[in-house]
Amino acid sequence: MSGPCLAGSTHRIVGIATLSRQDHRVAQTREVACTKIVLPQVIARGLNITEVAHDYQSTIKQYAEGLGMVNSYDTWHGMALDSEDISHEEKA
Numbered sequence: 001m002s003g004p005c006l007a008g009s010t011h012r013i014v015g016i017a018t019l020s021r022q023d024h025r026v027a028q029t030r031e032v033a034c035t036k037i038v039l040p041q042v043i044a045r046g047l048n049i050t051e052v053a054h055d056y057q058s059t060i061k062q063y064a065e066g067l068g069m070v071n072s073y074d075t076w077h078g079m080a081l082d083s084e085d086i087s088h089e090e091k092a
Helices: 027-044 058-067 073-090
Strands: 002-007 011-016 052-053 070-073
Touching: 011 027, 027 052, 027 058, 052 058, 058 070
Parallel strands: 052 070
Antiparallel strands: 002 011
């Protein structure tokens, strides 16, 4: 698994970490580990990170918010969460 960090304005990769199943067996754990490698890389380059988008991972959310960044979910996971909210509202 590779954890890329994309610049929002240019969509260029500004940081990357690659971990294998030997490093972490579970994909979600690899995503957390990659995030904790990539964000310091990018910050060290002097780039201002304002928002972090990822799968639905509370550990990454806490980590990003602890660094003063806005937490978001990627398109697929964000839409799935919104759909759940909508379905709960329809039942009420």
